[in-house]
Amino acid sequence: MKILKEAAKRTEEDRRNLTETVSCMIEEVRSKKDEALRKYNLQFDGCTRETLRISRKEIQKAYNQLTSQEIEDLRTAAANIRAFAKAQRETIRPLTNFSPMPGIFLGHRIIPVESCCCYVPGGNYPLYSTALMLIIPAKTAGVKRVAACSPVMKGTNEINPKTLVAMDIAGADEIYAVGGAQAVAAFSYGTEEIPAVDMIVGPGNRFVTEAKRQCYGQVGIDFVAGPSEVMVLADGSGTPEVVAADLLAQSEHDPNAKGILVTTDETFAKKVMAAVEKELCLLSTAEIAEKSWNTFGEVLLAESEEEMAELANAYAPEHLEINMQNPQEMADNLYNYGSLFIGENTAEVFGDYASGTNHTLPTLRAARYTGGVWVGTFLKTCTYQSMTKEAMKELAPLVARLAEGEGLMGHAEAAKVREKK
Incomplete structure (x- = not known):
């Protein structure tokens, strides 16, 4: 890299x-x-x-x-x-x-x-x-x-x-x-x-x-969130101005936001950086976006698409875009992200507003262990059980032995007392 x-x-x-x-x-x-x-x-x-x-x-x-x-x-x-x-x-x-x-x-x-x-x-x-x-x-x-x-x-x-x-x-x-x-x-x-x-x-x-x-x-x-972030994976087949726009869209959130480009094409990377500078001259939110990009913006040159995937999974970004000729192949190798945007047509900002997925997502590598807010965030999965008398009598000796092995004699008795019923 x-x-x-x-x-x-x-x-x-x-x-x-x-x-x-x-x-x-x-x-x-x-x-x-x-x-x-x-x-x-x-x-x-x-x-x-x-x-x-x-x-x-x-x-x-x-x-x-x-x-x-x-x-x-x-x-x-x-x-x-x-x-x-x-x-x-x-x-x-x-x-x-x-x-x-x-x-x-x-x-x-x-x-x-x-x-x-x-x-x-x-x-x-x-x-x-x-x-x-x-x-x-x-x-x-x-x-x-x-x-x-x-x-x-x-x-x-x-x-x-x-x-x-x-x-x-x-x-x-x-x-x-x-x-x-x-x-x-x-x-x-x-x-x-x-x-x-x-x-x-x-x-x-x-x-x-x-x-x-x-x-x-x-x-x-839901989770403890930090500054917003986007990572773009690019093989050089896309449009530099599109990638630049996506990086700055994230950077304008606040001075601590982070835009990251990972690519296998150095010429493409330099074109994207030039496009970023050009757009900053026109962007009304340039004061924040420029500070964010200059401070926390990152451009990495990977040796292969495999290394791109490794970097993405290690970083676990909030938003992860795949700007590649065959984006689905890359998508199959990614597993740490808040939300995934597959192909150049699929702008991260679409997910921010109106495509239908949620934009409240984990940051600061929290995507390694949690997804974003969704309907399941508000749901509890609560277990229950019941058993027949015959099943109780069959299970009780096993439970009593396991409890005794832990030294919890009250637990063991709670199983044994049922055997006497």
């Missing part, structure tokens, strides 16, 4: 300060509840709301601020996401009456969590697409209470109208104007106005991420 453009090493942030700051915020929300939320809303966003829950009147006002085309676009994207979520739900089925031996009957039920919070970030951009990606799978899974939250637009008392409409189209049961670590704490422990939930999903800044980490256990989470 040859490095044509090397990324800067990510420095460990001041974890101690972050941990302590978020811990104090969580404790303040636990003790002071809504008072703390109002304080942080004012401190961070200039929001003076007394009531945190968004009213139906506010939602209707948001609809009135959007064009008919904008509303239709959100509904079309939602329909694709919902259709795929429903198809996924149909693959997750209960198991009944499995019998490992006569008289023993085992099974499992598929049970949705009772409640969840879908955290939709604000920050640099109104990420209303995330509202669709989180709320729709939760509703499709059958979650009874789906709450959503997002910080208000800076200096106002209102959530971005597109985000609010997206939340409503997706089917949120409750919407709250609150964000940051304080929102995670509120939905984990509950306040006067916000009842606690069973699970919190969605991306956020490092304070949100740290709050999810600290509240995990009190509440379920």
Whole structure:
């Protein structure tokens, strides 16, 4: 492997300060509840709301601020996401009456969590697409209470109208104007106005991420996510400008985002780098995208397609694109990724918005052990069993011996006492 453009090493942030700051915020929300939320809303966003829950009147006002085309676009994207979520739900089925031996009957039920919070970030951009990606799978899974939250637009008392409409189209049961670590704490422990939930999903800044980490256990989470990333595998048969556009689409998320090109063609790599520089001269978000690309962008020259696959599987990127003449051959050799985009026609941004798959995906190599948010995120597979008297008498001596071998005599007795029935 040859490095044509090397990324800067990510420095460990001041974890101690972050941990302590978020811990104090969580404790303040636990003790002071809504008072703390109002304080942080004012401190961070200039929001003076007394009531945190968004009213139906506010939602209707948001609809009135959007064009008919904008509303239709959100509904079309939602329909694709919902259709795929429903198809996924149909693959997750209960198991009944499995019998490992006569008289023993085992099974499992598929049970949705009772409640969840879908955290939709604000920050640099109104990420209303995330509202669709989180709320729709939760509703499709059958979650009874789906709450959503997002910080208000800076200096106002209102959530971005597109985000609010997206939340409503997706089917949120409750919407709250609150964000940051304080929102995670509120939905984990509950306040006067916000009842606690069973699970919190969605991306956020490092304070949100740290709050999810600290509240995990009190509440379920999807995963702990870091800066966004894309890796493009290219054999040189594609279009340099297309690859450059995909790398910058990811880079513009924030200065810590990462775009990586892995190719077997050095000439193609240099053309892509030139195309990146050219597009940066035209891109309205170039200030962020250029900083991200210059700092964390990476271009690697692989000796073979086999080495490309090895690099991709070792990196386990959030988004993995295959820009090759025979993309399916490469796809068959890949197993660590958040979401896979096969062929030049399949832009990663399509998955971000409207093709139907989810864009809330694992980063920082977490794709080695988990996939992204999907309908199954909100489902529990819970086992059950029953057995006949004859099966109980046959199994009890085995269980008693195994328990005695571990020194758990109470366990052994619980098996033996049944033999006497």
